Amino acid sequence: xxxxxxxxxxxxxxxxxxxxxxxxxxxxxxxxxxxxxxxxxxxxxxxxxxxxxxxxxxxxxxxxxxxxxxxxxxxxxxxxxxxxxxxxxxxxxxxxxxxxxxxxxxxxxxxxxxxxxxxxxxxxxxxxxxxxxxxxxxxxxxxxxxxxxxxxxxxxxxxxxxxxxxxxxxxxxxxxxxxxxxxxxxxxxxxxxxxxxxxxxxxxxxxxxxxxxxxxxxxxxxxxxxxxxxxxxxxxxxxxxxxxxxxxxxxxxxxxxxxxxxxxxxxxxxxxxxxxxxxxxxxxxxxxxxxxxxxxxxxxxxxxxxxxxxxxxxxxxxxxxxxxxxxxxxxxxxxxxxxxxxxxxxxxxxxxxxxxxxxxxxxxxxxxxxxxxxxxxxxxxxxxxxxxxxxxxxxxxxxxxxxxxxxxxxxxxxxxxxxxxxxxxxxxxxxxxxxxxxxxxxxxxxxxxxxxxxxxxxxxxxxxxxxxxxxxxxxxxxxxxxxxxxxxxxxxxxxxxxxxxxxxxxxxxxxxxxxxxxxxxxxxxxxxxxxxxxxxxxxxxxxxxxxxxxxxxxxxxxxxxxxxxxxxxxxxxxxxxxxxxxxxxxxxxxxxxxxxxxxxxxxxxxxxxxxxxxxxxxxxxxxxxxxxxxxxxxxxxxxxxxxxxxxxxxxxxxxxxxxxxxxxx
Amino acid sequence: xxxxxxxxxxxxxxxxxxxxxxxxxxxxxxxxxxxxxxxxxxxxxxxxxxxxxxxxxxxxxxxxxxxxxxxxxxxxxxxxxxxxxxxxxxxxxxxxxxxxxxxxxxxxxxxxxxxxxxxxxxxxxxxxxxxxxxxxxxxxxxxxxxxxxxxxxxxxxxxxxxxxxxxxxxxxxxxxxxxxxxxxxxxxxxxxxxxxxxxxxxxxxxxxxxxxxxxxxxxxxxxxxxxxxxxxxxxxxxxxxxxxxxxxxxxxxxxxxxxxxxxxxxxxxxxxxxxxxxxxxxxxxxxxxxxxxxxxxxxx
Numbered sequence: 016x017x018x019x020x021x022x023x024x025x026x027x028x029x030x031x032x033x034x035x036x037x038x039x040x041x042x043x044x045x046x047x048x049x050x051x052x053x054x055x056x057x058x059x060x061x062x063x064x065x066x067x068x069x070x071x072x073x074x075x076x077x078x079x080x081x082x083x084x085x086x087x088x089x090x091x092x093x094x095x096x097x098x099x100x101x102x103x104x105x106x107x108x109x110x111x112x113x114x115x116x117x118x119x120x121x122x123x124x125x126x127x128x129x130x131x132x133x134x135x136x137x138x139x140x141x142x143x144x145x146x147x148x149x150x151x152x153x154x155x156x157x158x159x160x161x162x163x164x165x166x167x168x169x170x171x172x173x174x175x176x177x178x179x180x181x182x183x184x185x186x187x188x189x190x191x192x193x194x195x196x197x198x199x200x201x202x203x204x205x206x207x208x209x210x211x212x213x214x215x216x217x218x219x220x221x222x223x224x225x226x227x228x229x230x231x232x233x234x235x236x237x238x239x240x241x242x243x244x245x246x247x248x249x250x251x252x253x254x255x256x257x258x259x260x261x262x263x264x265x266x267x268x269x270x271x272x273x274x275x276x277x278x279x280x281x282x283x284x285x286x287x288x289x290x291x292x293x294x295x296x297x298x299x300x301x302x303x304x305x306x307x308x309x310x311x312x313x314x315x316x317x318x319x320x321x322x323x324x325x326x327x328x329x330x331x332x333x334x335x336x337x338x339x340x341x342x343x344x345x346x347x348x349x350x351x352x353x354x355x356x357x358x359x360x361x362x363x364x365x366x367x368x369x370x371x372x373x374x375x376x377x378x379x380x381x382x383x384x385x386x387x388x389x390x391x392x393x394x395x396x397x398x399x400x401x402x403x404x405x406x407x408x409x410x411x412x413x414x415x416x417x418x419x420x421x422x423x424x425x426x427x428x429x430x431x432x433x434x435x436x437x438x439x440x441x442x443x444x445x446x447x448x449x450x451x452x453x454x455x456x457x458x459x460x461x462x463x464x465x466x467x468x469x470x471x472x473x474x475x476x477x478x479x480x481x482x483x484x485x486x487x488x489x490x491x492x493x494x495x496x497x498x499x500x501x502x503x504x505x506x507x508x509x510x511x512x513x514x515x516x517x518x519x520x521x522x523x524x525x526x527x528x529x530x531x532x533x534x535x536x537x538x539x540x541x542x543x544x545x546x547x548x549x550x551x552x553x554x555x556x557x558x559x560x561x562x563x564x565x566x567x568x569x570x571x572x573x574x575x576x577x578x579x580x581x582x583x584x585x586x587x588x589x590x591x592x593x594x595x596x597x598x599x600x601x602x603x604x605x606x607x608x609x610x611x612x613x614x615x616x617x618x619x620x621x622x623x624x625x626x627x628x629x630x631x632x633x634x635x636x637x638x639x640x641x642x643x644x645x646x647x648x649x650x651x652x653x654x655x656x657x658x659x660x661x662x663x664x665x666x667x668x669x670x671x672x673x674x675x676x677x678x679x680x
Numbered sequence: 681x682x683x684x685x686x687x688x689x690x691x692x693x694x695x696x697x698x699x700x701x702x703x704x705x706x707x708x709x710x711x712x713x714x715x716x717x718x719x720x721x722x723x724x725x726x727x728x729x730x731x732x733x734x735x736x737x738x739x740x741x742x743x744x745x746x747x748x749x750x751x752x753x754x755x756x757x758x759x760x761x762x763x764x765x766x767x768x769x770x771x772x773x774x775x776x777x778x779x780x781x782x783x784x785x786x787x788x789x790x791x792x793x794x795x796x797x798x799x800x801x802x803x804x805x806x807x808x809x810x811x812x813x814x815x816x817x818x819x820x821x822x823x824x825x826x827x828x829x830x831x832x833x834x835x836x837x838x839x840x841x842x843x844x845x846x847x848x849x850x851x852x853x854x855x856x857x858x859x860x861x862x863x864x865x866x867x868x869x870x871x872x873x874x875x876x877x878x879x880x881x882x883x884x885x886x887x888x889x890x891x892x893x894x895x896x897x898x899x900x901x902x903x904x905x906x907x908x909x910x911x912x913x914x915x916x917x918x919x920x921x922x923x924x925x926x927x928x929x930x931x932x933x934x935x936x937x938x939x940x941x942x943x944x945x946x947x948x949x950x951x952x953x954x955x956x957x958x959x960x961x962x963x964x965x966x967x968x969x970x971x972x973x974x975x976x977x978x979x980x
Contacts, residue, residue: 333858334828337796341830342783343754352780356766363768431764435826438728439781440753590749591725593732594692 021124021131028102028132036512038136040520041094044527045086045144051531052082053151055163072165072261074152080175080246080265082148087141087180088241089216089530092187092208093414093523095137097516099188100195100204102129103293107199108429116297126290130192137184145172165261178267179242182279186240187211189282196289201515202366205418209370209411211240213377217407219244223252237274245271343440353441353449357423361453366418371464374411378404378468395476398485400469402552408465409494409545410526412458413501417522419454420505421515437589444584451502458498462490488557489550493565496572497545503579510586539631540564541624544572567627574619581616681706682727682834682864687736689722689888697722698733699888709860711875711882712868713962719888720868721761724838727866728758740834754783757832759823761839761868767812771803771822774811775829784830797825800855802848816843824852828859835865841874853877876958884965892965896958903956903964908947911935924948925967927960 032038055073072078106112115125152160153167190207219239223232236245250265344352361367382400387393395403424447427433466486473479504525509518532538533547540561543549546568551560558565599605631637672679682705689698697719703710714720725731727738729749738746745752765774775794786793798804801821806814814822820843827835837856841849856865856878867878875882876896884892892899907927912920917936920926925941939954940947941964 332800334797334800334855335858337786337788337793339784339786339793339829339831341754341785341832344780344783349781352777356769356777360766360768426766430766431762432766434725434728434730434760434763435758435778435823436781438730438753438756438758439778440750440783441781590729591731593689593734595690595734596732 016121016123016127017119020120021128024120024125024128025132025135028129029135032098032132032136035098036514036517037094037097037520038140040517040524041091041140042143044090044524045140046147048086048090048527048531049144049147049151050155051535053148053155054157054160069257069261070162071257073160073163074165074167074171075261076168076171076174076264077246077250077260079148079171080179081243081251083175083180084183084241084243084246086144087183088243089212090523090527091137091140091184092211093205094520095133095184095187096191096204096208097201097519098137099130099133099191101201101516102133102192103196104199104201122294122297123290126196126286126293130188130286130289133192134185134188137188138181141176141180141184145176148172170264174264178265178272178275179246182275182282183241185282186278187282189285193285193289193292197292198365200365201422202364202418203369205414206366206369206373209414210373212414213373213407213411215239215241215243217377217381220247223248233270237270239274240278242271242275245274341440343442344445346442346445349441349445350449350452353446354452357426357450357453358456360423360426361419361457366415367457367460370411370415371460374407374461375464375468377407378465379472381407382469382472394478395469395472396479396485396552396554397469397473397482398489398552398554398557400472401486401489402550404465404469405489405494405550406547408462408490409497409547412461412494412498413526413545415457415461416454416498416502417505417519419457420451420502421509421518421522423450423454424506424509425515443587443589447506447580447583447587451506454502455498466490485552489552493546493550493569496569496576500544500572500576500579503576503583507579507583507586510583510588513588539636540568541571541628541631543568544575564627564630567623567630571620571623571627574616574621574623578613578616578620581613681739681741682866683737683739684727685737685739687723687726687738688734689719689726689731690734697888698726698736701736701885701888701890703883703890703893705864705866707860707862707864708881709856709865709867709879711879712866712885713870713872713875713882714885715870715966718885720870720885721838722888723885724761724836724866724868727834728756728760728836729753752834755833757827757830757835759827759835759837759840761842763819763823765811765814765819765822768810770808770810771798771814771818772807775822775825778826779829782826782830793829797829798822800828801825802851817845817848820844821848824855828855831863833863835859835863836868837865838868839870840867841869841871872957872959872962884962886966891968899958899961899965900956903941903961905945905953906941906943907939907954907956907960908942908951909937909939909954910948910951912938912950920948925964927963 053073055070073082103112106115149167149172151157152164187207191204194203194207195201219235220241220243232248236248239245246265249268249271255263382395382403393399422429427436466483469486470481473481505518505522508521509515512518512521529538529542529545529547532542538547540549546565549561550558550565553559600609633639670679682703684701684703684705687698687701688696690696701719701723712720712723722731726733726736726746729745729752733746736746737744740752740755743751766777769777772791772794775797776790779790779794784790784793788796795804795807798807801824803818803821803825806818811819811822820840824837824840827837835856840856841852844852853874856867859865860878867874869875879896881893881895883890883894894902911932912935914936917926917929917938920938920940926938927941928937928939930937939960940951941960942951
């Protein structure tokens with residue numbers, strides 16, 4: 016291996032990383048998150064601090080470790096998957112691979128340089144993230160943080176970074192790299208982060224029933240690629256007291272260290288596997304047949320072109336005799352044409368066949384293992400299952416819709432068909448709607464898989480009648496606007512940026528921001544576009560809680576989806592814009608004119624949003640209620656502040672506790 | 681008529697790809713000749729509505745097509761220089777898809793029409809094969825099939841014969857020649873032979889400007905009695921390049937067969953008069969000889 020050649024490739028890709036919108040969007044998100052979390056929105060819950068004693072510091076090694084684990088695994092994961100999986104795919108799309116391979120550059124130099132560049136770039140991101148945390152936790156004035164800031168200890172940040180964050184990053188980068196190299200399909204890059212989110216976020220991190228065998232628990236801790244289960248189960252679940260968490264270093268055990276080393280090694284090993292596979296596929300033969308279809312195809316061969324060509328007459332018949340004419344195809348015909356062609360492409364995508372079993376397993380597994388209060392089994396009804404799976408379904412479908420929508424909308428650019436396709440008279444609206452229709456079937460497939468899972472659970476339970484209408488109501492009426500909004504938003508983002516990675520960055524940024532607001536209990540009905548954790552089912556009355564809020568929210572979301580659809584169609588670039596003219600379009604007068612054109616489409620979501628906000632403001636958790644609460648406590652305090660204390664010097668008390676009867680006297 | 685007025689295109693850099701191009705194209709075949717980087721593809725993309733110019737105007741039969749590309753696309757057949765197809769579709773399905781996008785209608789139906797068009801471009805044998813298995817020449821022919829479909833008013837073909845073998849190139853010539861009778865066909869190429877065979881008129885573009893507009897016969901007449909030819913050694917060739925205008929130098933039977941431009945009728949010894957070719961005219965135009973050394977467009 017030549018170090019000089021390796022470095023050339025590494026340097027080019029490393030510097031290129033800083034030109035990618037994905038990179039800067041992640042940095043922005045991390046900066047914002049670091050500031051938000053420095054206010055104590057994610058704190059270690061210990062008994063002392065919950066009852067008004069000493070607060071748990073956000074600057075302790077435990078707190079920093081917990082934050083880093085969650086943020087790195089969930090938020091970096093998707094960005095890493097795209098960044099690490101795309102370099103080889105991009106080289107193929109740019110048609111530069113043959114040029115590189117016909118040079119002295121070896122496969123090993125190429126692969127390790129590409130991987131190294133992505134890893135180095137994200138280590139820079141990690142470094143920046145840690146610096147943001149330090150600055151926000153220790154130096155940025157924040158009155159909410161006075162009681163939760165401890166002294167600055169560098170090792171509190173370095174140790175969790177090295178033990179938790181670094182192996183996770185190497186693992187995700189390496190595995191995404193080999194997936195990209197092996198499959199050359201962008202959609203499959205998201206399998207790992209999605210699987211990680213579903214398996215870890217919805218199961219591994221918080222599933223810990225009292226009856227779980229400690230040995231199985233230990234195994235689950237060690238197979239968690241993030242390390243969160245180990246930290247939670249070993250040190251956070253059993254309260255050690257706030258002073259311990261604030262001052263102690265995390266006592267790592269051999270098992271955890273070994274697990275982190277293994278994940279690190281898997282990441283590196285994956286790159287070695289990518290090198291091995293790439294070497295095999297480019298040297299001579301096309302490699303082993305992937306399926307019996309391919310074997311058949313190779314045996315069949317094809318009619319040699321030359322024998323047919325030599326028999327052809329030199330002058331072909333005139334085209335005029337064909338009697339052709341042309342017109343503008345109708346909107347519906349164009350829509351159907353595009354949708355049908357997109358569906359053919361989707362059928363050949365392995366992603367769908369992998370995501371569907373994943374969601375099926377996750378649904379059945381989570382429902383089967385769910386427990387109620389005191390470890391009692393839950394009676395699953397259709398409505399309860401529909402609501403219980405809503406969060407997972409929404410998140411998974413939103414992620415998949417984003418991936419499929421972006422890849423679909425840029426398919427013409429990726430295949431080189433854009434010049435021909437965009438020069439046809441098909442309407443842009445028909446083009447985009449056709450693609451959206453085809454991609455919506457991805458969502459439908461996931462919903463159907465989830466429905467099958469739920470029906471299986473209910474059937475096996477055998478206590479409740481199988482009914483479909485609750486699923487149709489919750490997933491159809493309530494969730495459909497969410498997916499319409501998300502699809503139109505992602506399409507509008509792509510129309511605006513005309514860049515795949517920028518669109519992924521914006522989409523992931525929005526999801527992360529939404530998740531952050533949810534996590535920090537700042538979410539309300541106006542911002543909850545995916546109605547995450549806000550639908551409550553009772554079989555005694557259909558959606559009686561928050562019914563009006565739900566209706567207004569869904570109307571607002573539907574109105575927004577129309578708005579973003581108009582934006583997407585208007586901004587979609589079939590024609591490359593002239594940079595000079597872009598500036599004239601950004602003049603205030605031009606912007607105002609464009610804004611006025613969009614105003615009618617913004618009316619419905621704005622009116623619904625304002626009405627919703629008014630309800631939130633007046634609601635039991637709104638500003639008015641909070642003020643009333645504060646006034647009450649102020650008045651209460653004023654009443655009792657100067658009351659003379661009772662003249663008691665001592666009290667003798669006989670107290671009998673009877674836990675078995677839940678009784679005391 | 682396709683009227684192009686003062687078309688300018690400046691890319692960030694800044695790079696001026698087109699410097700005020702003006703042309704009037706009636707029905708028939710019009711060639712645009714120029715070296716790589718001259719601005720041909722930029723002009724083709726602007727005329728096909730896929731690239732916004734910095735300034736200028738383009739009218740097709742009196743309609744402004746720059747501000748209203750949707751009107752243009754209804755009447756356009758376009759074969760770009762660099763393009764691809766959906767790899768998972770067969771040639772037949774890909775062509776049918778594009779024809780339907782263009783709103784093409786025919787008495788025999790789309791499927792039969794696709795068969796006819798594929799037969800015209802000699803792709804019948806590969807109609808059921810997926811496009812990802814096509815060679816470069818086959819993709820070019822499939823692209824040509826979609827470009828000529830639907831009776832378009834304007835056909836723009838950018839470097840159409842790239843990747844075609846001589847037999848296919850001949851087939852292409854016949855196809856386009858028949859189509860050019862009653863529509864505007866704009867052919868952009870750096871292969872002089874294409875223009876010589878197909879075009880009634882052509883223009884030469886260099887550094888974003890038109891440096892010549894003429895017909896092949898006019899260009900050849902201008903060079904009458906000015907081209908001379910001989911076989912020389914390599915050393916003599918180097919001397920000739922320094923002292924004369926060498927238009928072509930090819931190896932033939934181990935010797936350099938050289939053609940020179942001598943407007944004064946005083947060639948070196950050993951040179952005999954030769955019939956001028958369009959390639960001579962093109963090369964001399966590119967060097968500014970026929971345009972008196974200035975880059976300004978010359979109509980003659």
